Amino acid sequence: MIRMSDSLASLARSSRLASYISMIGIRYLTTRAASSLQEIIKASSYIGRDDEFANDIDWNNLGFGLTPTDYMYIMKCGRDDEFKQGQLNRYGNIELSPSAGVLNYGQGLFEGTKAYRGEDKRLFLFRPQQNAIRMQIGAQRMCMPSPSTEQFVDALKKTVLANRRWIPPPGKGSLYVRPLLIGSGPILGLAPASEYTFLVFASPVGNYFKDGTAPLNLYVEDEFHRSTRGGAGDVKSITNYAPVLKSLSRARNRGFSDVLYLDSVHKRYIEEVSSCNVFILKRNVLSTPATNGTILEGITRNSIIEIARDLAFQVEERPIPVEELLDADEVFCTGTAVGIAPVGSITYKGNRIEYKTSNQLVCLRLYSRLVGIQRGIIEDKMGWMIEID
Incomplete structure (x- = not known):
């Protein structure tokens, strides 16, 4: 000792x-x-010091970029083992074998959640148990061991506490928390890695899109697809994201905010935007594509569904033909990173569909309820917020 x-x-x-x-x-x-x-x-x-914030941070102009914080959490286990006690380390590079499973075969998952500083200075995580469960489901799909829900939430709490000076003041943003599960052990032939690393790091963030809360301009992609039936589109695999970069870059070079993908079988039904779910509103009916194996079951998505039903909206999870975009009253996106982002226009096959934009949008009403819960302003009747002691 x-x-x-x-x-x-x-x-x-x-x-x-x-x-x-x-x-x-x-x-x-x-x-x-x-x-x-x-x-x-x-x-x-940093524990218990609510009056201390990181220096040289413009809290009023946070974007969604990486700001290295102080600490990260690391836990390891073997292929046929279970995760044990992990530890905090200074934030920094990690060492991997050139033949690590994640580098050679993409055996990896990631999650995303946020920590908030409430108006009363208490610290909260938003539904981290759901992230843990989603990682466990993804780990089964990718032949990986995964942390228990208790281990997962505990690791997030420790990471947030050690980096609490990076949590923005109330209303200025949040601390984005990124858990990773990767095949870190060496492997040459196609097989599960021999060792796995669970890692959690964090970064203070503001709005995901560079235009802040301005309505999005989406382009409907009918050449490339985000996922296919029988693939891994319904889990948060790292392999789901690099394939969208070509479509996303092409769309942004043409002045669009992001890309809306269609299903790969019929090329008719809307599925997801590059990194978030999509909803359409027509009168009192709120519709979102059903999670049928190709769409990620977003935690913000599920939260908005529950809030909408609580506010007496009819909510449908179903296949949505792209033609329904023509007469929708509102379209908006949801996700951990974006929160809720209203859509101002969608371009499909050269035709631009425009939607009303005002501070009276239903999606902003839903977002206000969500943010109120996250910041402790509205009573959390759902039991979503986990206080960090």
Whole structure:
């Protein structure tokens, strides 16, 4: 066991550090070098300090870009093993074998959730159990072990607490939390990797789209497809995202915000935007494509469905022909990164369909309810918010 100096022992007796040591587990402290203990003491200084924010951050103009924070969480296990206790590390590069499963065969998953600073300075995570369950489902599809729900949520809490000075002030943004599960072990032939790494890092973020809350201009892609039946489109595999870059780049070069994809069989039914779900509203009926194996079951998507039903809207999950875009009252996108983004126009086969834009949109009403819950302004009757102690 590492022998603490008198000064470190004195620090350990303080209630703040003692609680933090208890949180991360004494096993971690007894297996790390003294220099790592100094890092833990530094991380503990952020616990409970609501008046301290990271320096040199313009909280009023946060975009959706990577801002390196202080700490990340890492946990490993073997192919036929279970994940055990992980640990906090300084944020930085990780070492991988050139033959790692994730590099050679794309054996990897990621999740995305957010931490919020409430008006009363309490810290919250939004529905992290659902992210854990979705990762477990994806891990089964990708032949990977996965953390338990308890391990997953605990890792997120520790990561957020260690980086709490990077959580924006209320109403200025959120701390985007990115859990990764990758095949880190070496492999040459096509097979599951021999080792797996679960990693969590975070970054303060604002609006996902560069134009902020301005309505999106979408282009309907009828040449390339995001996913196909029998593929992995309904899990958050890393392999789902690089294939959309060509269509997305082409659309943005032509002045569009993003791409709306059609199904690969009939090339008629709308499915997803590049990284978010889509809804259409006609009178009091809110419709979204059914998750039939090619569409990711978004957590924000499910939350909006529940909020809409609570507000007496009729909600349908069904195949939506692209022709229904012609007479929709509203179209909007949902996702962890985008929140809710109203659509101002959609271009399909050279024809541009425009939608009304105002501060009276139903999607903004739904978003206001969602954000109110996330920031602790509206009572969380759904039990979605997890307070971080």
